[in-house]
Amino acid sequence: MKERPGTDEPSHLPLHIFLIIFTFLSLYPIFWVFTIAFSGQQSLAIADVPANATFVERLRAIIPWPKEFSTSNFVSVMKDQPFARWLLNSAIVAAATTVVGVFLACTAAYAFSRFIFPGRRAGLMSFLVSQMFPGTLMLIPLYIILVKWLGLGSSRIGLVFVYATVSIPFCVWMLKGYFDTIPKELEEAAIMDGASPGTIFVRIILPLAKPAVAVTALFSFMTGWNEFILAATFMDKEVMYTAPVGLRFFVGGFSQQWGYFAAGSIIVSIPVVALFMFLQKYLVSGLTAGAVKG
């Protein structure tokens, strides 16, 4: 019961055992994907199990290590399949979403943070309320407007604008919070020197808010890179698929190309997982703060 540095050490062993087992189990699906990806085959089984399999044969089928090591899935998913094209589509869409999204969010957040004008409160509240709109309620009208009226089905432009707009409220709230912390005195000095609001925005606010702008940009990028439903609904033509839609194409319906899927998943995931690891502490604080305000 009593705490002494010496006696504490051995009691950690059960915790470590538990954590190691749990971590292994929770990473198992990821090991599994790597196994399938490097197996050089399309099958989703790690190893073939004969009809009257022995315990060892069965055990082999669940150990996430490929029987033969091969990178052929990676090579052919990029070369023989249109996956490179889908990746390019995703990259273009995500990059354009980032540019458009950051521009829209920064300007709006600056106005909300620095000006008092009629409609300011209503605008901020409307952003919050819009977060409650369920996706499908938006999806049907958006589909009719973009595809049936504007003819933007299977086009990257339509997707970019929808993604950029959908991420506006979160980005604006986050940026506004950051802009609010920048002291007004800096601007007052600039005003005395004859700077216009535009100059202040570009020369003072944006440089000072670099970290927040970077986070916003990364968030917009992830929205564009990871989104599945809208892309699956709007992109009819196979050449215009984004990577998520393409990955599902490999294993959805009657197609069972698990090798391509696994290799493609790893390629798609690496940038987002890296970004996520970098971003997670901002995300957690941003999300919970948003929930408290809402």
Next chain:
Amino acid sequence: MAAGMLHRRRFAIGLILGLIVGLSVLFALYREARNEIASQAAERSGIISLLSLTQLVSETGPSGDAMRQAVSAVASSDSSLKKISVIKGVSLEASTVPQDSAPRRLKRDEKPIFDLGQRLRAAVQTNREEQVARKNEIEIQQIDNGALRLAAPVEEEGSVTGFVMIETSPSAKPSPPSIVTPIIVGLIALAVFLAVGFLFGEKRTALAILALVILSAALAAYGMMVKRATEADNMSVENKLAKQLSEQSTRSAGLLTQLGITPKAQAKPGLWDADVYRTPRGILTDQGTINKTVLAKKEQSFEQQVNKFQIGILVLCLAILAFFGFGVASKLIQTIVLNRQAYLYVTPAMVAMLVLVFFPFLYGIVLSFTGSTLYNTEKPLTEIWTGLRNYYDILGDFSIVKRSDQGISINFQNFYWTFLFTVVWTFCNVTIGVVVGLILALILNTKGLALRPLYRVLLIFPWAMPNYITALIWRGMFHQQFGVINQIIQLFGGTPVSWFEKPFTSFLTALTTNGWLSFPFMMVVSLGALQSIPSDLYEAARVDGASRWQQFRSITLPSLKPALVPAIILSVVWTFNMFNIIFLVTAGEPAGSTEILITQAYKIAFQQYRYGYAAAYSTIIFLILLVYGSIQNKLTKATEAIA
């Protein structure tokens, strides 16, 4: 005095804008109507010529020299027809173009012509079998310059054997109506307003009434002129068509006598003035005169429509007048000018939100009151308006349990089943996420635990993976034959499970997947909160002799609350709307039993294409979330007040 001047100027501006909008809309409508009348007249005239020809050909038979003679006689006497051809089966029996060298077989590149004949025959047959006019029995095609290509079937002894095709000469577009008239009307109205307004002086009410009266009168006057002119246009078209009909009917009769053919049936030229289903319009009689009662009825319905339009335009213009006249506009402009910097910055984002978020949202709600489907998105909403029908169908259907011979079965398509399932799904997931996340956080928070940052990073991985990939991975691992999960079961001597064939096991797969990707969030949040608890609190408790459980209950849990409650609130909404997992892992299998509300709405919209119904479904989801949000808001406020 100055204010009075201002009033008069404002009302004058409002009146001018109202007049411009109203008169130009009326003018545009008039121009459209004229074009429409002209193109309809061309079409009707074409159909009359075509049907008079088919009647002639069905008397002579679709092949033979007599028919060719008749056709060439018609072509030479009628300058409005550029080309006539008669096709029977695969042979071109007659053509007025010499290069065609009829009669001969159709060539390979003339397959579209053959197909056209097949289409017409099928259309006549279908319409006869179904006793309705559903398929076009006359095909009309626009060629350039308003010329038309028309084709109609020829029947022999009650069955279609061939068809006649004609090309009409290009018809001149009607000259656009005079723009001077509306301008004069507008100027007169303005002059009257200025003159009388001068007498009235600065009285605001009087000026408002004056402007209202003048605007209404001007619009009514020009509207009346337009209506008169349109009616006159209509009448002249009818007269022209009647003349054409009687001419062609005499010509046909003459030709038949000339060729020595006694007509098998009495010609009924009144039938020639038909629509594309060959249903007579009934306006022209067999004698080539105009049936006044039918025409009057048609004109009446037209007039009603025009009146509706006019009232709409008038309301719009009066709104413009009021907007400017009562100074709302000038105040608005002042505000905008005063805050132009702020509005400049906020406009791009606001426009984007309006176009792509708020408008679609409102449009979705409007759609939920209609019977919109894939097939009628082009129709105006008023035509497919169904009121509360969709809501009634969704919420009023309580047949969750069905009794059949095999016993009791559940209707998985029922809204209440899906709702219940969604609630259970959300509750289970959030519970699992919180329990697992909290346990892990407590373990990781142990003092002096080695490798803690490594565990933390590794355990975040499930959250970092894109969730659609996660979902597809688990779908693969739950595969009945090759999936790893079943291999593990077999390893311990069990029998493989068909996961997606029973609602409960299917639910387990989705639960596992979602649990896997949602515990890291709770873990990170809890860990952050745990680390911020000052350790002297525990020391004080230990000094007071509190057990570990007591410490947990009175120190740990209360300190976790501020962080955990928002996280739970958020994760309830996330899970409630967790589209990707359900859609990609269970896909609702079996039989839609594991569908949550949002995936069900998606399937109604994009697999059954019932947009209106799906919109109502989504609106209900929104209302549920709204209720949840307000309850949660009240609860947190209440707890805050107590604390």
